[in-house]
Amino acid sequence: MVIDLDKCTGCQACTTACAMENNTLPGESWQDVLYYHAGEYPSAQLKWLPRPCMHCESPSCVHVCPTRATYKDMDAGGIVFVDWSKCIGCKYCMIACPYGVRFYTDERPLLEPDLKQVFPGQDGQQWSPPYQNPNVDWRRGIGIQPKGVVSKCTFCHHKVSQAPEGVADLDEDDPQLTEYVPACVRTCPPKARFFGDLDNPESHVNKLIGNKKGVRMLDHTGNRPQVYYLGSGAGIPAFRPAPKS
Ligand code: SF4
Numbered sequence: 001m002v003i004d005l006d007k008c009t010g011c012q013a014c015t016t017a018c019a020m021e022n023n024t025l026p027g028e029s030w031q032d033v034l035y036y037h038a039g040e041y042p043s044a045q046l047k048w049l050p051r052p053c054m055h056c057e058s059p060s061c062v063h064v065c066p067t068r069a070t071y072k073d074m075d076a077g078g079i080v081f082v083d084w085s086k087c088i089g090c091k092y093c094m095i096a097c098p099y100g101v102r103f104y105t106d107e108r109p110l111l112e113p114d115l116k117q118v119f120p121g122q123d124g125q126q127w128s129p130p131y132q133n134p135n136v137d138w139r140r141g142i143g144i145q146p147k148g149v150v151s152k153c154t155f156c157h158h159k160v161s162q163a164p165e166g167v168a169d170l171d172e173d174d175p176q177l178t179e180y181v182p183a184c185v186r187t188c189p190p191k192a193r194f195f196g197d198l199d200n201p202e203s204h205v206n207k208l209i210g211n212k213k214g215v216r217m218l219d220h221t222g223n224r225p226q227v228y229y230l231g232s233g234a235g236i237p238a239f240r241p242a243p244k245s
Pocket residue numbers: 052053054055056059060061062080096097098099100101102152223
């Protein structure tokens with residue numbers, strides 16, 4: 001995935017589309033937009049950063065998972081999944097992930113009432129929202145989240161896996177491909193997001209990364225994300241604690 005920060009307006013349409021598509025629990029944001037200040041007064045700027053799971057090439061979440069519930073599926077283009085039938089909710093993966101993109105079942109929503117109580121879940125589900133995506137695949141952490149497990153972005157595997165084989169890029173403007181585009185990419189109003197095959201040198205995403213000098217966030221951690229950022233805001237500074245006085 002490629003995200004162009006020069007185009008992103010921080011509108012959070014991607015965040016909403018993701019929550020709708022994946023029935024994420026109230027309080028969870030598999031695809032969040034993080035806001036932060038850059039610079040100092042009087043020239044400080046408010047900036048933002050869309051942040052899905054990076055589906056890292058060398059994911060620290062996978063390395064620490066004691067039950068192998070978290071795994072990288074090379075047959076699915078290297079997407080990192082959580083198998084809900086194996087996850088014991090120990091949260092090691094949440095600590096190990098440098099990007100803060102994983103969520104445990106009991107995240108507290110910011111807004112009251114807690115919709116989990118308004119639409120109480122059945123059969124181990126954490127909630128039963130009025131709309132429920134029919135795609136369910138516990139081995140890949142897709143569906144209504146059950147109790148006691150961790151969840152995260154799946155790159156909308158239930159959509160992208162249905163795309164015709166060999167397609168280099170999932171372009172929402174192509175009527176043949178629209179349905180297979182991840183919800184966040186398809187919804188983005190200024191078209192700041194792109195989804196394609198990083199292993200294909202001819203893919204549009206690879207050309208964008210090459211032409212616009214795409215960067216990977218927190219690359220020094222060695223996780224090697226499969227999400228690249230473009231644009232003048234893409235040199236995202238790592239958090240550094242203020243010096244002690
Ligand atoms: S961003 Fe975090 S959760 Fe996603 S693959 Fe990388 S380490 Fe794992």
